[in-house]
Amino acid sequence: MQYDDRGLALSTESAETAHALSLAAESFIGQKLDTMAHVNAALEADPGCVLGHLIKGLLIVGVRLPQRYPEARAELDAARAGGTANEREQGYIAALSALLNGQVLEAVSHYETLLQAYPLDLLAQRLAQLELFWIGESVWMRNIIERAAPAWSGDVAGFTHFQALRAFGNEENGFYTDAERYGRDSIERDPTNGWGAHTVAHVMEMQGRHEDGIAWLDGLKDHWSGLNNFVHHLWWHRSLFHLARGELDTVVDLYDQHIRNPGSPLIKANPSHYGDFQNCVDLLKHLGMHGHDVGDRWEPVADVAEGRIGNQAAPLSSAHVATALSSAGRDAAVEKYLAALRDFATTDETNNAARVRTAVLPAAEGAIAHQRGEHQRVLDVLIPARRSLWQIGGSHAQRNIFTQMLADSAQHLGRQDVVDLLLEEMLQRGFEQPAERLGLPNPTVH
Ligand SMILES: [Fe+2]
Structure with missing residues (x-):
């Protein structure tokens, strides 16, 4: 032994x-x-x-x-x-x-x-x-x-990792002071710790600390040469901070250089990585909602999405397939995808089937309707489902795109009552300065 x-x-x-x-x-x-x-x-x-x-x-x-x-x-x-x-x-x-x-x-x-x-x-x-x-x-x-x-202390091997895990568990529950303390301690012990870097970025994202977030990640980026595809997610987080500051050209540059760079060895080795897929869909959708032309960037992402039709192993990725396919105008693939999703929701017996039924399916239908400009349909689907969307999984920051779509459609329809509801709920979920995140009219980004 x-x-x-x-x-x-x-x-x-x-x-x-x-x-x-x-x-x-x-x-x-x-x-x-x-x-x-x-x-x-x-x-x-x-x-x-x-x-x-x-x-x-x-x-x-x-x-x-x-x-x-x-x-x-x-x-x-x-x-x-x-x-x-x-x-x-x-x-x-x-x-x-x-x-x-x-x-x-x-x-x-x-x-x-x-x-x-x-x-x-x-x-x-x-x-x-x-x-x-x-x-x-x-x-x-x-x-x-x-x-x-x-049971843990700094004397136990791997304490930097325990601190990073503890930070994230606290961050997703709104215990930001503890989360930041644990996350920073993790990084002080090992600045190459990708999960440690990530947890503090999440705190700053939830608190709307854009400048702090950029400085935090910028100060650590030289330690990331040994990271796996997760490094793209760290750059996604940095992009969110720039997005909030209305620096859309910077976001596109980061996307091309650090998030979906087809020449990067990580992307070449694994072009359909599910985490990468989520980062790309989220960011391109955000850019589109800010009125920024993303050119032909949806095409390779939609190729990945087509390969994920029928795969429900990661509910957040399943939901994002809808956005990718509809954004690329691949209507036949959208129908094939929805049929697979509905079949899984009604016939499968794994834990994810219930989640697909109550969260992924409405999120997908809402995303498709949003892409097609069917704003009343977005409200009809997402208002009843909105409090179940946590079951899609991922972080508050990752799921926020669905709230954004709903808010955007509500604004198109002049439904301030819905926007007010969403602002209240975002605050309850731990988003500080929620109005900044709902795509509300913002002179710096329009
Ligand atoms: Fe994250």
Whole structure:
């Protein structure tokens, strides 16, 4: 038996494997490129390593492409094969198995149980937060990390990552002072920590601190050379700050250079990454709503969207497919997409089916109607659904585009009552200065 860097038992005899798995967990949370390399190193040193196979399977599931699930199932089988999994590793086996069956809530519950017994399990904490984030369960997300907090201190390996996770769990629940404190501490401990950088950017976004946000990210950008595609999301956050300042040409430049640069090695290696897709759709839609001509930039994004038809593994991405396809004028693909969405909502038995039915489908229909200028239809669909849209998952900042569409349509129809409602609800959700974000007439951007 070996122990990881936090003293948790591993059913491997290889010290090299144990260390590599610790590095993999930290790389995964820090949004680094070398996560899988560490997992592969762990498996090279001990090909039967239970947790190595499980992490590999979980990373594969994490790319949200059901066509790759067979690869993850093979890893699950390999993890089970030796019959040597310890109690903690059994929790991972149960979680991966649940995820492969589309039972996200069950998977999170396995992580949660595991974390009650092993609060220093950084990887389980990250995986629980990730799954809850993508289904919008922000309170649950914070509960899990706060429950573990008494076990942690700066003496525990990987504390920078725990602080980043804790910051994000707090930020999405409006505890901005705590979130910023934890996030800044995370970065002081390791300025290359992508998740740590991100959490503070979220605080500044929610508080409308555009100058602070630009300065924060600008001060860290030279530390991002080891990050994975998540680096594009950090640039998306920076773009939001420029967008709020009406600097639309800067936003387009950032989009072309740092968010969707077809020449970048990351984009070339993975042109259909789901996080990248979300960033692109959101930003192009924002630019369009500000009246900015985005040229032919929708075309490659719509190509990615067509490839995602029928994939409901990431509800926020599913909803964004509607915006991408309708913005590119691909009406036949829109119909094909909606048919797949409706079929999934009514026949599928995974956790995401209910979310598609109550949140993704109305969000998609609203987005399509907005793109077509059918403003009454936008109100008819999105007003009743608006308080369910959190189930799309992602962050408040990411879901805000749907509120913006609804507000824009309400303004077109002269429905100030709807705008007032949205402003009130945005404040309740934690957006400070909500009027700035609703596309209300703003002389600096029109
Ligand atoms: Fe974000």
